[in-house]
Structures are given as structure tokens and as C-alpha cells.
Amino acid sequence: MRKLSREQKRDIAAIRAIRGEDIDLSEMPEVLDWSGAEIGKFYRPPKKSVTMRLDADVLDWLKGYGKGYQTRVNFLLRHAMTASTGEKSSQNSGQRRRRARGGQFR
Numbered sequence: 001m002r003k004l005s006r007e008q009k010r011d012i013a014a015i016r017a018i019r020g021e022d023i024d025l026s027e028m029p030e031v032l033d034w035s036g037a038e039i040g041k042f043y044r045p046p047k048k049s050v051t052m053r054l055d056a057d058v059l060d061w062l063k064g065y066g067k068g069y070q071t072r073v074n075f076l077l078r079h080a081m082t083a084s085t086g087e088k089s090s091q092n093s094g095q096r097r098r099r100a101r102g103g104q105f106r
Contacts, residue, residue: 004012052073054062062069081087 059069062072065072
């Protein structure tokens, strides 16, 4: 994580000094209806560092799609896991992000 600049530290100190009742919330409507909320939408399971040995051709195939081959490995393993257990994946945000960049696996 990068260190904060003096200006950033000054801004944070100024924001920290403001009392809660002095914050103007008039432009931010209060949410009263939470029926459309999605539980766990932004949840990401914790990552764990592992060492795997992959066949050279498999690794070449994964790297052939560009940067982020480890993310692709995780996606493919998660897909296999959810397919075998019948669970519905809560990790659709990564799929949308890849499609937006034009990346697809084959």
C-alpha cells in the first residue's frame, strides 16, 4: 500500500475533525426500502497462497489469454466446484468484469 501524501493526510485530518451532526445529508436520501438489497453481493472469499504444478501446455493456454492467469485458474476451479456441488456461484462480478474487457475462456 502506498504511503499517503501530506495533502492526503491533511484532507483526512480535516474530514476526521468534522462532527457527525455537521455533515450535510440533504442530497443523500435515506434508504427506507431494502427489499431489493442483495446479501453477499460484494463478498469475496479470503485468498490463500498455494503452490501448484501444472502441465506446461495448460499453463501456456492459461497465459495465452493475457494477464491474470491465476485469476482464471481460480475462476475455472470455482466453476468446477460449484458445478459438482450444485451450488450457485456468488462470484458473478468477476464474470461481468471479464466480459466487459472482452476476455472469454474456451
